[in-house]
Amino acid sequence: MDNQVELVATGLKFPEGPAYDGGGAIYCSNCDADYITKVDADGQISVSHRAAAEGYNRFTFRKTNGMTFFRDGSLFACDFGRNSIIRIHPDGTQTSYVDHYAGRPLEAPNDLAFDPQGNLYFTAPGGSGRDNSTGPIYRVDNADHQITRVAEGMAFPNGLAFTSDARRLYVCESQFDRILRFSVADDGSLHDVEVFADLLADGSGEPDGMAVDSAGRLWIAHYGRHTVLIVNTEGKIERTIKLPVDASTASGGPTNVVFAGKDLRAVYITDPGNGALYRTVSDVPGLPLFCAPDNVG
Numbered sequence: 001m002d003n004q005v006e007l008v009a010t011g012l013k014f015p016e017g018p019a020y021d022g023g024g025a026i027y028c029s030n031c032d033a034d035y036i037t038k039v040d041a042d043g044q045i046s047v048s049h050r051a052a053a054e055g056y057n058r059f060t061f062r063k064t065n066g067m068t069f070f071r072d073g074s075l076f077a078c079d080f081g082r083n084s085i086i087r088i089h090p091d092g093t094q095t096s097y098v099d100h101y102a103g104r105p106l107e108a109p110n111d112l113a114f115d116p117q118g119n120l121y122f123t124a125p126g127g128s129g130r131d132n133s134t135g136p137i138y139r140v141d142n143a144d145h146q147i148t149r150v151a152e153g154m155a156f157p158n159g160l161a162f163t164s165d166a167r168r169l170y171v172c173e174s175q176f177d178r179i180l181r182f183s184v185a186d187d188g189s190l191h192d193v194e195v196f197a198d199l200l201a202d203g204s205g206e207p208d209g210m211a212v213d214s215a216g217r218l219w220i221a222h223y224g225r226h227t228v229l230i231v232n233t234e235g236k237i238e239r240t241i242k243l244p245v246d247a248s249t250a251s252g253g254p255t256n257v258v259f260a261g262k263d264l265r266a267v268y269i270t271d272p273g274n275g276a277l278y279r280t281v282s283d284v285p286g287l288p289l290f291c292a293p294d295n296v297g
Contacts, residue, residue, distance in 0.1 A: 166290065
């Protein structure tokens with residue numbers, strides 16, 4: 001299948017974290033700004049949420065990155081400005097879901113995913129890299145709100161996604177240009193990490209965000225290459241989708257991907273190279289996200 005790529009929106013400020021609301025709209029972070037952009041099914045672009053000004057007596061996010069919708073319509077966002085996971089409730093109020101571990105602030109929460117029980121997994125790679133492989137993954141229990149560090153020792157852990165049975169968790173290890181895979185135990189802990197895919201065949205880049213389709217393949221935003229890589233269940237690059245970005249003049253990208261639409265075959269891609277949101281079509285539906293709102297879009 002030849003994946004045609006179309007431009008959906010421009011003028012975004014380092015777009016990241018595309019999230020599908022189940023009703024036809026895509027929400028995007030603007031990492032270089034103080035607002036979240038909403039793109040309706042008909043292409044109408046608006047600001048859905050904006051950070052409150054300093055000194056304003058209302059709690060809001062500051063700078064969001066990865067985002068995902070919960071089944072009640074809440075939008076969960078990694079806030080690297082507050083070093084927190086922010087919950088934007090359906091009525092517009094905002095609260096900090098978690099912002100500390102073991103008495104210390106989180107370090108730049110980056111991306112997040114729910115398991116079937118509503119437990120939240122997220123990466124917080126701040127300060128980690130090739131020469132300082134300390135990046136962790138955290139888990140927040142849905143029942144008692146207890147936060148646990150379930151993995152560590154990675155060079156900038158980034159996007160993450162579950163398999164269809166939630167028994168495996170994929171994680172982008174950006175600084176080593178590869179995808180790791182963990183086994184998920186019954187208690188939610190992570191074990192038996194292995195290198196699932198090496199992405200160097202696409203050229204030097206960094207895997208950023210990703211999503212899984214119903215065939216079990218990974219759709220990976222390969223930052224710095226302006227490509228989306230489709231990696232099969234054997235860990236091999238099956239297809240490369242090139243975005244219409246002039247890499248010689250644009251900054252890095254893409255940053256993330258999400259499946260959307262009533263049949264979950266539309267794939268939305270954020271690329272800060274030209275501040276854009278793109279769309280292509282998958283040959284198979286995306287894997288429905290655990291705890292996502294009902295899909296009526």
